Amino acid sequence: MNRLRSLRLRLVLIVVALLAVVAAVIGVVSVVVLQSYLVGQVDNSVRSAVQRATHGPGDGDGPGGGFVLGQGEGTVIALVQGGAVVSSGYLDADGRQQTLTDTAQAAILDLAADGRPHTVDLDGSLGEYRMIAVLSTSRTTALVTGLPLSGVQGTVGQLGTIFGLVALAGLALAAIAATLTVSAALRPLRRVAQTAATVAELPLDRGDVDIDVRVPEKDTDPRTEVGRVGAALNRLLSTVGTALAVRKASEDKVRHFVADASHELRTPLASIRGYSELTRRTQPDLPDEVRHNLGRIESEAIRMTKLVEDLLLLARLDSHRELEQEDVDLSLIVVESVGDAHAAGPDHEWELDLPDEPIVVTGDEARLRQVVVNLLANARVHTPAGTTVRTSLAAGVDGAVTVRVADDGPGIAPAVRETLFERFARADASRARATGSTGLGLAIVRGVVEAHGGTVGVESRPGETVFTVTLPPAHAGLAPAPDSTPDGMTTGAVPARA
Ligand SMILES: Nc1ncnc2c1ncn2[C@@H]1O[C@H](COP(=O)(O)OP(=O)(O)OP(=O)(O)O)[C@@H](O)[C@H]1O
Numbered sequence: 001m002n003r004l005r006s007l008r009l010r011l012v013l014i015v016v017a018l019l020a021v022v023a024a025v026i027g028v029v030s031v032v033v034l035q036s037y038l039v040g041q042v043d044n045s046v047r048s049a050v051q052r053a054t055h056g057p058g059d060g061d062g063p064g065g066g067f068v069l070g071q072g073e074g075t076v077i078a079l080v081q082g083g084a085v086v087s088s089g090y091l092d093a094d095g096r097q098q099t100l101t102d103t104a105q106a107a108i109l110d111l112a113a114d115g116r117p118h119t120v121d122l123d124g125s126l127g128e129y130r131m132i133a134v135l136s137t138s139r140t141t142a143l144v145t146g147l148p149l150s151g152v153q154g155t156v157g158q159l160g161t162i163f164g165l166v167a168l169a170g171l172a173l174a175a176i177a178a179t180l181t182v183s184a185a186l187r188p189l190r191r192v193a194q195t196a197a198t199v200a201e202l203p204l205d206r207g208d209v210d211i212d213v214r215v216p217e218k219d220t221d222p223r224t225e226v227g228r229v230g231a232a233l234n235r236l237l238s239t240v241g242t243a244l245a246v247r248k249a250s251e252d253k254v255r256h257f258v259a260d261a262s263h264e265l266r267t268p269l270a271s272i273r274g275y276s277e278l279t280r281r282t283q284p285d286l287p288d289e290v291r292h293n294l295g296r297i298e299s300e301a302i303r304m305t306k307l308v309e310d311l312l313l314l315a316r317l318d319s320h321r322e323l324e325q326e327d328v329d330l331s332l333i334v335v336e337s338v339g340d341a342h343a344a345g346p347d348h349e350w351e352l353d354l355p356d357e358p359i360v361v362t363g364d365e366a367r368l369r370q371v372v373v374n375l376l377a378n379a380r381v382h383t384p385a386g387t388t389v390r391t392s393l394a395a396g397v398d399g400a401v402t403v404r405v406a407d408d409g410p411g412i413a414p415a416v417r418e419t420l421f422e423r424f425a426r427a428d429a430s431r432a433r434a435t436g437s438t439g440l441g442l443a444i445v446r447g448v449v450e451a452h453g454g455t456v457g458v459e460s461r462p463g464e465t466v467f468t469v470t471l472p473p474a475h476a477g478l479a480p481a482p483d484s485t486p487d488g489m490t491t492g493a494v495p496a497r498a
């Protein structure tokens, strides 16, 4: 059980158990000491009674019929001769002499005649006795004298009861006091644990995290154990906070570098492409080989431009830059993109499923267009000729908009299934290089969709691959940028990649 492991319960149990042991030891010792003291007193009285019985009226060999007279209440006197009780009796509460029962007499016969007190259990209402047996001068007769232990037992019993009750009450009080004290002592620890739990819930793995949670000042007193834990946790939080800030700064640096580099590369790439095209066009009598090489330079420059644009867009998405927030006619984007895809891939079947009313969302038109274009490009590039690609657009009851791109191609290769939406995730890297695939398309899809507060999912098996993009309804508000640090990145609209 979990409760048994709690420190509070354990401490309380330990305190109560220790107290119980101490109380038990004190109680037992007191009872034993008191009992032996009281029994000693009874023994002295018995000895006096022996004196009175042997030196009282009558001869030395045995008192006559009224031999217990003159003794105290309860006193038992017996004469033993030849292994049998010849005369016996005791005084009852009214001072009258009573005879002993047979069992009591038998118990008396077992007594050793050594003149020392022994405890004898007499039968019936008499109970336990301290008895002394002395031999007469002729050594034929033994005189047995005894006094009851009932008084001693009553006193000892009462002491034991009182002690037990007081001990129980004390234990109950101690348990309550210990619970309160321990709870109070552990309360700071609970606050420290609360702080740690709060920090554990912070999304520390992304963005600009500022850990401003700290253990309260009053729980960081280094003179107490809990205070030291609290202070150590605060130091740890500061260190982690600094480390995260450093990490963030270096990430930002890399991001800026990628963005700047991509941006800077666009112009020379455009020049390479432009000059090769110009040369090819204006020099009609170029040898075929040169013409071919110029064509290669041109297509590679186009490919590199696309890669650079993708990297720039990803870097910008990473730094959570504000998106445009305009009304975007998604129906139009889908119609145009499918038309372009048809032109680029005439060997595929292109189907379109649109609602009658145009569907409008709030967001960045160029980037949303790129989402659709990337999904259609995948359905074209990664499937064989003859594949049917069905694009559908629908608005849900809650206004959320769904774009589905489904194809009946071979499905997504298992090798990339896990990392599909990550950067540079490609099924076959060596083949991909030949086809100009870089593996950034779906990373961009996810980045853009999530920046719009939407989700993207995929289901794929041979013969059916479906990408589903869900976007929030128009004017639902874009996902709040968790990190809106002003960045020093180069600005400029990102052109759509159509
Ligand atoms: N419709 C699909 N059918 C089969 N495989 C797909 C499909 N869409 C994506 N894939 C697989 O997922 C991988 C990643 O796709 P992604 O769009 O991210 O990169 P890419 O298409 O290879 O390159 P890029 O889009 O940057 O030119 C692809 O390489 C391909 O193996």
Ligand SMILES: [Mg+2]
Pocket (backbone or CB within 6 Å): 374, 377, 378, 440, 441, 442
């Ligand atoms: Mg792609």
